[in-house]
Every structure is written in structure tokens, then in C-alpha cells.
Amino acid sequence: MTIYLPIAELPIAIFTVFAMGLAVGFISGMFGVGGGFLMTPLLIFTGVPPAVAVASVSPYMAASSFSGALSYWRKGMLDLTLAGVLLTGGLAGTVAGVLLFLWLRMIGQVDLAIRISYAMLLGAVGSLMLVESLKAIARARRGLPPTVRRPGTRAWFMRLPLKMRFRRSRIYVSALPVVGIGFMIGLLGAVLGVGGGFILVPALIYLLRVPTQTSVGTSLVLTLVTMAVATVLHAEANGTVDAVLAFVLMIGGTMGAQFGARTGQTLKAEHLRFLLGILVLSVAVRVGVDLVSRPADTFAVTQEAQP
Amino acid sequence: MGKGALAQGIASRASGMMVAGLLALAALPAGAAPARADRLVVSVSQPQVRITSSFAGAEIVIFGVAEAQDGEDGSIDVVVTVRGPGESFTTWRKSRVLGLWVNSDRRTFVEAPAFLAVLSNRPAEQMASPETLRVEQVGLARNILLQRVGPDFADVVPNDPFRTAFVRIQTAQGFYREDPGGVTFLGPRAFRADVAIPGTAPLGRYAVVVKVFRNNALYATSLSSFDVNKTGFEQKIAEFSQRDGWLYGFAVALGSLAVGFMGNLLFRRD
Known part of the structure; x- marks a missing residue:
């Protein structure tokens, strides 16, 4: 059974898209990531034009992260103050990222620069998480207390002025590194075209020592706000948001996010970090392999954007 | 840029008319030359393809009758060309730089038909001379595809790697098609051609050009169209x-x- 997409201008198998929404929504709810880094390539693979895929994934991510965030909120695993401070940096970072993207495009080879930095960033974050969580799991096996040491409260960047208390996250740190992290996420999101959840969650866990589950919940709030804004901007600037595609994705996504959030809340924190580490690393490997292996077809055809 | 393609299209059409006109004059007594349209009547099954939420493609049937004139006999050859709206495409070539596969070269095809189907009753090469086929743009290899080469616009030899790759990829995606058995004869002079419009087909006006060849020369041309719209x-x-x-x-x-x-x-x- 197919449904015709009015903006993408092609028919698409409705149950395939629904299943994709469900699967990615599960991962999204479990790890607090938007899932754009998985969904966008999947959509492009099914034949949706890249511009429409990128834009239509935004409302989908807004819906599934809202659905997931509500569950974390009910469990008290959501720090709105932290999300607010991160957002102020995030919005500035998005603007800077858009400008950086335009500048990179003027120089040319922006595609290559993006993919190399993407693979390196994800590779580094993924490996670090994997190593750390494996150590934590081993420690738990030996019967030692499984808690992550929290020496980070003494890190230099946490002792900067403008100290704030983030009650839900149980941290008392300077607002400056929080704004800085938000800025970096916004910048990366705009340049790499991803929500940045899979970088934000590790950053909150390891840099600010926010509890794993609260990091996930807070990341969902950030994803929700940035993706809602991105939807409006994409619709106005490019006119490439396909409401029908987004709606079909979202039905599956919101369901999946619920099951994912529940699974994520019941998992042990170090196991959750281990799984997220594997996910991030495998995306890095995928991007890296694409860069160095010979493509099946050395030619590709793209349609030029309509003026 | 569009003008170049248009001018060439008009030029080829004009030459087609001239050939047809000359043939008509040569074949008939003076003063009895009928209007060109009388020689070839073409009907498209659906002037409007309407896209609804369940749209997954459509089948367009093109019927035609090429009238025989007094004293004429012998078989005819038919080529049906359906051209979708013109759009610009870029063909990228990847090559290895420092161990990485990157987009290194590109060529832009300006106002190339986003859909192109060429159907005929037998391979075009058997119908007329290469020059005639070239002038009439019969077949994917002879359809003019303008490329932007630096500041210039030109079509290139059919075996140009970018052109070949473009036609190959468009064909793989179902947008381009060449079927030397796609025209079937219902009678000695009546024919039909079935053109499948894929669900992913671009929207807009599709031109249907029917060319009839006889004795290795163009006999008649007909131009009609249909629209694909939401x-x-x-x-x-x-x-x-x-x-x-x-x-x-x-x-x-x-x-x-x-x-x-x-x-x-x-x-x-x-």
C-alpha cells in the first residue's frame, strides 16, 4: 500500500515508513537522541530527495522527542533549568553554524569536510563511551559500587564564575561551560545537519557529570525545541517539509519513543552508555567506510534545486 | 540556457516539417497536397494524469493512424518520443583523492527532460540514415542533452562518460526508457504505444512527438501533449x-x- 507524498512528489510504501519511524523512535526514546542521523539516510535510501528528507525529519524528531520527554518528565528525570541554559548557547551556536556552513560552501568541498569531521567526532565520542562503560560494567561485576566517580566537580571549567544550581541534575556548576556545550551542539547541528543529541548526551554525562537518565531526558527537551524551530525555518526558507511524510513517520516514532524511553529507564546506566557508545561508533565506522571504499557507482545524478 | 535548447528544438522541428513538406510535394500532384496533419492522426488516452494520494504510476496509451496517400504502399516505421518537463541535473564523478572517495568532477545538464521515453516498432537504426535520425533526435543516444561546459553549452558525443552515466542512472530510476518494440501495429497503418509513467514521475507537461518514417525518410510528424498534476x-x-x-x-x-x-x-x- 502506497501513499503519495505531495512535497516529495513520489509514492512511498506506507508500512515501510511506519516501521522506520517505529524503530528509530525506539532508539530515540532510549538514548535521548533525535534519530535524525539514522532517519535521514534511511529516507534518502528509499528515494526521498535529500532536501525533503532533511526537512521532513525535523517535525518527526520534534514529535518523538516530545513524546519521550513527557515520560522522563513524569519520572522527574528532566532538568528544565539545564535545558534552558543549554538552549541559550544552542541558539547562538545554530546561527554561528549556519554562517560557518555558508563560508565552507564558498570554499568548496564542504561535503568532504563535513563527512571527515563527522566520522572523527563520532569515532572519538563512541570509543570513549565504550571504554568508559566497559570499565564501569567490569567494576560492577567485581561487586564494587557501580557509580561513576564524580571528581569532575573539581574540573577547572566548573569553577568559573556565574555558578548555578541544577537541582534535578544534582550539580552546582558555572553556567559558562553549560552555555558553551549548548553553543557547540548548536554549531555542530547546523553544520552537520543533525540534532546533536548523541553528542550532547555524552557531553552532559562526562563533562558535567549529570546522571545518565537525566542527561537523556534533558537532551530530548533540547531536541524538541531545536527541531520545532527547524521545521518552521525549513518550511519558510526551502518549502521542503512534507507534512504527509512527517505525519506517517511520527505515528510510528511516538509509539517507538514510548517503548524506548521505558526500556532506557529500566536499563542500568552503564549498560545504556555502552549501547549508545556502540551506536555512535557504528555510525562513525559506516561514514568512514563510505569515505574510503570504492563506491558501487562512481557517478551520481542530483537534481538542481528549483529557483 | 533554456533558449538554446528551445532554439534547437524549433530548428529540428522546422527541418522535420520541411522534409515532410518536400516529401508531400514530391509524392503528390501539384495542388493536391493535403495538410500535413491529415497524414498522421495521433490520440493520447489521457490528456490529464491526476495525482491522488493513492497514485503509484499511470499508463498512457498513444494511438495513431498514418493515412496512406494514393499510390503509396509499403510499410511505415513509427517512433514515439515522450519528453517530460525540462529540469537541470548535475552528474558527479567520484574519484580517489588521498585514499578517500570524493566528488571530484561534475557536469550540469541544462533543461534536460526529466522524463524521456522512446518507443519504436523496430530499432531506429534500421529506419533511416544516421543523419536523419540525428536531426530528428530519434533515440536516447540522439536526443539533445545540453551540458554546461565552462561558459559554453553543448551536447557531446553519445559515449561521453558523463552523458552515458546520466542516461544510465536516469534509466535505472525509470525516468528514461528506450524500447525498440514498444510500438505495435494494429493494422498496416494504425499503431499503438503504451508509455508507463512511474509514480516518481516529475510533474508538468509531457510532450508526445510521433514521427513516422517511410522509405528511410521522415514521412510525417505529430506533436501532442498531456499533463501530470496533483x-x-x-x-x-x-x-x-x-x-x-x-x-x-x-x-x-x-x-x-x-x-x-x-x-x-x-x-x-x-
Whole structure:
């Protein structure tokens, strides 16, 4: 059974898209990531034009992260103050990222620069998480207390002025590194075209020592706000948001996010970090392999954007 | 850029008419030359292909009758060319730089037909001389595909790697097609051709050019068209997003929050 997409201008198998929404929504709810880094390539693979895929994934991510965030909120695993401070940096970072993207495009080879930095960033974050969580799991096996040491409260960047208390996250740190992290996420999101959840969650866990589950919940709030804004901007600037595609994705996504959030809340924190580490690393490997292996077809055809 | 393609299209059409006109004059007594349209009558089964939410492609049937004139006999050859709306495409070539595969070269095809189907009753090479086929743009290899080469626009030899790759990829995606058995004869002078329009087909006006060859020369040409357009809900959504991007964006964003909220209530697991 197919449904015709009015903006993408092609028919698409409705149950395939629904299943994709469900699967990615599960991962999204479990790890607090938007899932754009998985969904966008999947959509492009099914034949949706890249511009429409990128834009239509935004409302989908807004819906599934809202659905997931509500569950974390009910469990008290959501720090709105932290999300607010991160957002102020995030919005500035998005603007800077858009400008950086335009500048990179003027120089040319922006595609290559993006993919190399993407693979390196994800590779580094993924490996670090994997190593750390494996150590934590081993420690738990030996019967030692499984808690992550929290020496980070003494890190230099946490002792900067403008100290704030983030009650839900149980941290008392300077607002400056929080704004800085938000800025970096916004910048990366705009340049790499991803929500940045899979970088934000590790950053909150390891840099600010926010509890794993609260990091996930807070990341969902950030994803929700940035993706809602991105939807409006994409619709106005490019006119490439396909409401029908987004709606079909979202039905599956919101369901999946619920099951994912529940699974994520019941998992042990170090196991959750281990799984997220594997996910991030495998995306890095995928991007890296694409860069160095010979493509099946050395030619590709793209349609030029309509003026 | 569009003008170049247009000018060439007109030129080839004009030459086609001239050839047809000359043939008509040569074949008939003076003063009895009928209008060119009388020689070839073509009918398209569906002047409007309407896209609804269940649209997954359509089949267009083109019927035609090439009238025989006094004293004429012998078989005819028919080539049906369907050209979709013109769009610009870029063909990228990847090559290895420092161990990485990167997009290194590109060539832009300006106003190339986004859909191109060439159907005939037998391979075009057997119908007329290469020169005639070239002038009449019969077949994918002889259809003019303008490339932007630096500041110039030109079509290149058919075995140009970028052109070959472009035609190959468009064919693999179902947008380009060449079928030397796609025209079937219903009678000695009546024929039909079935053109499948894929669900992913570009929207707009499709030109249907029917060329009839006889004795290795162009005998008659007919030009008609059909439209592929969205209707109903699909059209309304597309128009809304075009007309008021802000409002459309807000509506979609609010809708997504509503769906997220509903999803949370309905599938709540805690």
C-alpha cells in the first residue's frame, strides 16, 4: 500500500515508513537522541530527495522527542533549568553554524569536510563511551559500587564564575561551560545537519557529570525545541517539509519513543552508555567506510534545486 | 540556457516539417497536397494524469493512424518520443583523492527532460540514415542533452562518460526508457504505444512527438501533449506550503507536538 507524498512528489510504501519511524523512535526514546542521523539516510535510501528528507525529519524528531520527554518528565528525570541554559548557547551556536556552513560552501568541498569531521567526532565520542562503560560494567561485576566517580566537580571549567544550581541534575556548576556545550551542539547541528543529541548526551554525562537518565531526558527537551524551530525555518526558507511524510513517520516514532524511553529507564546506566557508545561508533565506522571504499557507482545524478 | 535548447528544438522541428513538406510535394500532384496533419492522426488516452494520494504510476496509451496517400504502399516505421518537463541535473564523478572517495568532477545538464521515453516498432537504426535520425533526435543516444561546459553549452558525443552515466542512472530510476518494440501495429497503418509513467514521475507537461518514417525518410510528424498534476488534498498541501511557508511550518510543528502528546498518552508505558 502506497501513499503519495505531495512535497516529495513520489509514492512511498506506507508500512515501510511506519516501521522506520517505529524503530528509530525506539532508539530515540532510549538514548535521548533525535534519530535524525539514522532517519535521514534511511529516507534518502528509499528515494526521498535529500532536501525533503532533511526537512521532513525535523517535525518527526520534534514529535518523538516530545513524546519521550513527557515520560522522563513524569519520572522527574528532566532538568528544565539545564535545558534552558543549554538552549541559550544552542541558539547562538545554530546561527554561528549556519554562517560557518555558508563560508565552507564558498570554499568548496564542504561535503568532504563535513563527512571527515563527522566520522572523527563520532569515532572519538563512541570509543570513549565504550571504554568508559566497559570499565564501569567490569567494576560492577567485581561487586564494587557501580557509580561513576564524580571528581569532575573539581574540573577547572566548573569553577568559573556565574555558578548555578541544577537541582534535578544534582550539580552546582558555572553556567559558562553549560552555555558553551549548548553553543557547540548548536554549531555542530547546523553544520552537520543533525540534532546533536548523541553528542550532547555524552557531553552532559562526562563533562558535567549529570546522571545518565537525566542527561537523556534533558537532551530530548533540547531536541524538541531545536527541531520545532527547524521545521518552521525549513518550511519558510526551502518549502521542503512534507507534512504527509512527517505525519506517517511520527505515528510510528511516538509509539517507538514510548517503548524506548521505558526500556532506557529500566536499563542500568552503564549498560545504556555502552549501547549508545556502540551506536555512535557504528555510525562513525559506516561514514568512514563510505569515505574510503570504492563506491558501487562512481557517478551520481542530483537534481538542481528549483529557483 | 533554456533558449538554446528551445532554439534547437524549433530548428529540428522546422527541418522535420520541411522534409515532410518536400516529401508531400514530391509524392503528390501539384495542388493536391493535403495538410500535413491529415497524414498522421495521433490520440493520447489521457490528456490529464491526476495525482491522488493513492497514485503509484499511470499508463498512457498513444494511438495513431498514418493515412496512406494514393499510390503509396509499403510499410511505415513509427517512433514515439515522450519528453517530460525540462529540469537541470548535475552528474558527479567520484574519484580517489588521498585514499578517500570524493566528488571530484561534475557536469550540469541544462533543461534536460526529466522524463524521456522512446518507443519504436523496430530499432531506429534500421529506419533511416544516421543523419536523419540525428536531426530528428530519434533515440536516447540522439536526443539533445545540453551540458554546461565552462561558459559554453553543448551536447557531446553519445559515449561521453558523463552523458552515458546520466542516461544510465536516469534509466535505472525509470525516468528514461528506450524500447525498440514498444510500438505495435494494429493494422498496416494504425499503431499503438503504451508509455508507463512511474509514480516518481516529475510533474508538468509531457510532450508526445510521433514521427513516422517511410522509405528511410521522415514521412510525417505529430506533436501532442498531456499533463501530470496533483489534485485534491495533495494539491492543497503543496499550495499551502508554497503560499505561506511560515504558517505551514507552524502548523506542521504544532501538529507534531500534538501527535507527540497523543502518542505519549496512548502508548504510555509507565
